[in-house]
Amino acid sequence: MNTCVALLRGINLGNRNKVGMAELAGLFVALGHSAVRTHLRSGNVVFATASTDQARLAGDIEAALADELGLAVRVLLRDAAELRALVAANPFVARGADPAALHVTFLAEPPDPARWSERPVPDTRPDEFAVRGRDVYLCCPAGYGRTTLNNAFWERRSGVPATTRNWRTVTALLAMAGD
Incomplete structure (x- = not known):
């Protein structure tokens, strides 16, 4: 089994894309994944899967979110090894x-x-x-809420969907993924 972290873009922001974490975890179980755990209410899911095709897996999760919960959100995936490498390579740490x-x-x-x-x-x-590859490390001494290097900036600049997490969440997700 492959341990993955799903990062859902734009979940539970204000009154938009509301979903309970128990409901979200249930959706992952219904898709056949196991050891499903959520972290916070911002759309972080750690789960075990037999799939190794991240593009297909993300597409399946996005389709289920749309069909079952009426949510049109992007899902970005990293497996445990990718997340471990990401944490180890942070130049600011x-x-x-x-x-x-x-x-x-x-x-x-x-x-x-x-x-x-x-x-x-x-x-x-x-x-x-x-x-670094598919990841952008940020150091925002005055706070993420004050930076111009926000999620919208990176989506405009890269032309691809993005989602941002604080370092505490990233390291918590790694711990949940079994490291």
């Missing part, structure tokens, strides 16, 4: 940054280098970022 200032924006796929290079990066100081 390595240099001793305050964990409360750290976030990760998860991209649905790696950004197109041509699209990436044609757009200049604005001055975002004191905020910093580092892009």
Whole structure:
């Protein structure tokens, strides 16, 4: 079995895309997954699956969310090994940054280098970022709510769906995934 983390984009934000965590976990069980656990109310699900095809798995979960719960949301997946590597490679942790200032924006796929290079990066100081494959590490000393490096920025810049989690959530998900 493969342990995966599903990161649902835009769940339980204000009055939009409301779903209870028990209902969400039940949907994953109904899809045939096991050891299903949710974390917080922001659409984080850790589960065991026989599938190794992340694109198909995400599509199946998105279809079930639409059919069963009436939710049109994107699902981004990382398996436990990817999440472990992501946590180990955070350049801001390595240099001793305050964990409360750290976030990760998860991209649905790696950004197109041509699209990436044609757009200049604005001055975002004191905020910093580092892009590694499908993940963007963020260090926002004044808080994520004040940064221009928000989820919408990364979706516009990369042209792919994205969702952001704070560092505490990322490390909690890794712990739940069995590391």
